[in-house]
Amino acid sequence: MKHLISMLCIGLCALTHLYAYTDDKDTVTVNYAAIAGAADLDYVRPVLRSEEGMPVGNGRMGTLVWTVPSSLKFQLNRVDVFGNSSASNSFYERNTDYCGGTGYMDVDFGQDVFTAPAFHQHLSCYDGLTTISGRNVSARGLIWEQEDVLALEINDRRGASLPVTTELRMLRMPVTRRGSHVATCKLRQEGDYIILTQEFREDGYYCSSALVAAVSNRSVEAEQNAATSIRLRTLPGSPEFTVYAATAASFDPSEDVVKAAIGKLEAARKKGFTALLNDNRDWWRKFWQRSYIQLHSDDGQADYVAQHYAWYLYIMGSSSRGKYPVKFNGMLWSTNGDERKWGHLYWGANQSCLYNALFQTNHPELLDPMFDMYSRAYDSYAVAARQQWGSAGIYIPETTGFDNTPVLPDSIAAEMRDLYLVRKPWEQRSQAFKDYAYTQMPFLSRWNWKKDEGWKDGRWRTGTKSNSTFGHVSHIFSRGAKIAYQYWLRYEYTQDTAWLRQRAYPMLKGVAEFYRNFPNVRKEKDGRYHIYHINDNESIWDGHNTVEEISAMRGIFPVVIKAARLLHTDSDMLPVWREFLDHLSPLPEQKENGKTTWCRSLLPVLQGNPSWHPDGNTMPVWFFDLCTLESSRDIQQTGNDTYDTYFDNGIDSTAGIYVLSKLPSTGALLGRPEAVQYLVTNQLRRRKNEEVLANRMDLSEGYQTTNVQRLGRAAEALQLALCQSVPAGPGQENVIHVFPAWPKTWDAQYALLCRGGFVVTSAMRQGNIPFVKLEATQGGVCKVHNPWNGAVALYRNGKKTQVLKGVLLSFATTKGEQLTLQQEQ
Known part of the structure; x- marks a missing residue:
């Protein structure tokens, strides 16, 4: 619990520096570093489970950073590594397919160094940097914003210059087979790199990944100590050195992912850790300035919410x-x-x-x-x-793969339409349909009626969830x-x-x-118009005019009509869509x-x-x-x-x-x-x-x-x-409401984007709203629900131009214009 208490204290201390209000009603002072810093993690004791490590990532590649007594631990993951496609016939048992990982990496110091009370680990959210220290050992780690590279700057101040090993480990055995799916993992040394590759193949599907590691500022020697791991052992030398690990992935068998990963690593190594950190700081600084929320309440609840935001x-x-x-x-x-x-x-x-x-x-x-x-x-x-479904347009399933929805054989598709539209009794489905469905992934929407029944006599058994075509997500169109x-x-x-x-x-x-x-x-x-034989999310199966689907239609048709008019297209469809909308059943009540x-x-x-x-x-x-x-x-x-x-x-x-x-x-x-x-x-x-x-x-x-x-x-x-x-309804004009549901005992200041392209900045102090600032990023008419009782002064680029009255404040803006609303005195 001590690391949790420390983390909370750090966050609350940071929050005390967020507020820099002045007596001027429209003054906005923002300490972005403090806002982001309130979310920092700070551990004074190693976490007991890997899932509690500190996250670093660049949006494509990421890892939690955690420790065991002798080692820094990582699993390098990517958003574009998938073991199989949604057309797979090899993962008919739920929860057996996999994705995301490229490999484990451990940096081992050969003795217990990361133990309390010498231990400290911190994550700075303002620049995406994690720091770890132990007994005479410290490290700073980040994932570079520009390329998919983990950089780990190590300072080893132990009296004896002891070797440090960087080890890559496979996520599975070298060859894994499941049906027609084959996953192959390989290790090798190339120059001063150690390399871990993965290949996933099934019929025409292919995906590969590479994880490459190297060390700068120390001599190394490589050794493969097991079938599933390979090491770089640093030789005695400088107390300061850097470990780099890069990843790459591809769905193209002709692409050399190892070459791609090495290229990324070398780009990072050429710049050095300090330059990578500066790149990250620049990116995150701009990131935090795009919007913000800062909160405070006497009981600390608002501060807690802001920290998590x-x-x-x-x-x-x-x-x-x-x-x-x-x-x-x-x-x-x-x-x-x-x-x-x-x-x-x-x-x-x-x-x-x-x-x-x-x-x-x-x-x-x-x-x-x-x-x-x-x-x-x-x-x-x-x-x-x-x-x-025998329909036009497009059907996006509730559960889908990262790839295309698979094309069906014509005969299976024809029978599926009859079954899923409840035109053919479920018990009359053909053996061909049963056989085809047997190997399909049961989490996919179209096969979600399948029910796992376990292994029996060496064969995976499946049934149906309701003795019908319906399952949790089978008939969701919303x-x-x-x-x-x-x-x-x-x-x-x-x-x-x-x-x-x-x-x-x-x-x-x-x-x-x-x-x-x-x-x-x-x-x-x-x-x-009524709609039949559909779900209401996962709870209602085979419903009639479910609230999900009626809401969806009542939302989509007004905006497609408005979009067509804005784009001056499909004029022949406007009366068709309007007739459908005008005669659509109401929400069920x-x-x-x-x-x-x-x-x-x-x-x-x-x-x-x-x-x-x-x-x-x-x-x-x-x-x-x-x-x-x-x-x-x-x-x-x-x-x-x-x-x-x-x-x-x-x-x-x-x-x-x-x-x-x-x-x-x-x-x-x-x-x-x-x-x-x-x-x-x-x-x-x-x-x-x-x-x-x-x-x-x-x-x-x-x-x-x-x-x-x-x-x-x-x-x-x-x-x-x-x-x-x-808006009053989908596709209608939008009206900005400031603090529409805000507790009066919570102070707040924020800058958030609103529809129409307006960045709105406002504050509430002891229940009062001193100003509303707007940046018109695109221009156009702006409508604001009057946050005060009475007249409102409108300032354009710092000059008072008019007084507005009424519940609805409406005024024209030009692109890039800065406007302020204040209660007229």
Whole structure:
């Protein structure tokens, strides 16, 4: 516990230096180093488990850094290493596929040096640097921002110049076979490098990685002491030397990943550790200046929330800048090999925990890996819509691989449509279909009806979860709508018309056309379009007009219509989409005790309780801007009445909140300060008997799943409580609200990005809002909900230009203009 106490003390001490307010109402002084530094980790005792190590990464490659008495320990992971594709036929048993790892690295000093009380380890979030010290030994470590290189500067001050060994170890045996999948690991020495390579092959699939290590400023000799490891032993020499380790990966068999890794290593070695550190400091300094949140309350709760918010930003900055989004289950922080609970697939709901909060941080680069992955697979989503569902447009599954959705044989696709659309009895499926399905990955949405039954007589047995085509994620279509809506949000936050045309609009149109042409969407006698035989997230199977899917359609169609008008395209489709939207069934609801609340589904359903309130982990009505502070009074009343059904005893410090829950952010969207004061803090701490690791991460998804899902959810709620830009409905004009759900006893100052491209800076001091500053990054009309009662003075570039009145403040801006709003005296 001592290292935890020390870590907390360091964070609280840093927080005391955050605030530099003056008597001037609109003065903004920001100590970015202190804001980031509040999230630093500080251990005075070695952690007892590797999962509690300190994370360093550059968004593509990362590792936790931990110690055993004689060694520094690392597992070098990447976002672009996958043992198999989603077309694999070799991983039909759940949780057996793997991804991410390139190899272990140990730096061993030959005797116990990292033990208390001489031990100290610190992570600086402001520059991505970890420092470790022990008995007469110290080290500084980082992963270079420009290339995928770990650099470790060592100072060995022990009296005798003892050898230090750098060892690379395989994550598995040299050859591993599973079905037609083969994983091959090899070790070799080349010059002064030691090298560990991996190759994964299955039918036409290929992926490879290389991990290369070398030492500068000491002579070395290499030795392979075991089949699975190789060492560089330093010879006596200078007390100061540097260990470098570089990685590379590729899906191209013709690419030399060893050459690529050596090139990176040599680029780093040429610059030297000090220059690498300066590069990192420059990058992180710019990173922290893009946005910020600083908080304080007398009870320390606000400070605690701010610390975890900065930590969330550090983790995402360290892990989400590669070709693929970082995975929810382990991220770049696996320490015990590359097997992990839930395997290599991406769950949309879990990924949203990491990515939904990033829009307001003003870091679009951290969202790019997610968008890039989905855009690359667009054509395969179009094929899947036709093959699997007999629809048009695109189908993005809830669970998907990093790659394209596999193409099906025509005969299997035809039978799948009949079965999955409930046109053919499940018990009449053909033997050919059963045989084909047997080897498919059961976590993939289209095969998620499969149930593990274990090994018997040397054969893996599978059944069905419900004696039907339905499983937890088999008939979820709203994920595609949520992904497409995020493309739309990126446009709204950046006002990038090229993005809207090239990236967002195809997604929006593809999802809209999927719904409009879906065979189980029918116009009934009531004149409304209904949707049948679908899920409501994982809880309702085979539902009718589920809240997830009705919300998705009510969100997507207004924005695809608006996008088409902005782009002056598809004019012939506008009346078609409008007719569909105008006749779409309303959100499912129920009336009880004189109140109207939204529920999950209309009857009938195969499994689940249709009268339950919307899934607390997804909250689809609020995701699609269907209920906001700008909505009608009736909609807001229904939203608040629905929200109250989650908390029979009200909201206070005893309210437990699940890791994935969106209830804190939904409460913020409804303007409820208690959702932030209690739910956010409780979500960060987790529920009773649920563990939080010393590095503020957790293993909530099972083994090898070190993650920050709860931090992402809490960050989203925090931002929305401080500042939100919302429309009365999807595709309508956005209005900025400052401090819409903020506890009056918490002081705050922030700079966050709002829709329309406005960077909003404001503060609350003892319940008062002294100013609202806006930077119009793109120009255009800005609408702000008046944060004061009465008239408001508008300053443009420091000069008072007009006085605004009313509940809604609306004014024109030009690109790059700086504006300030203050209460008129």
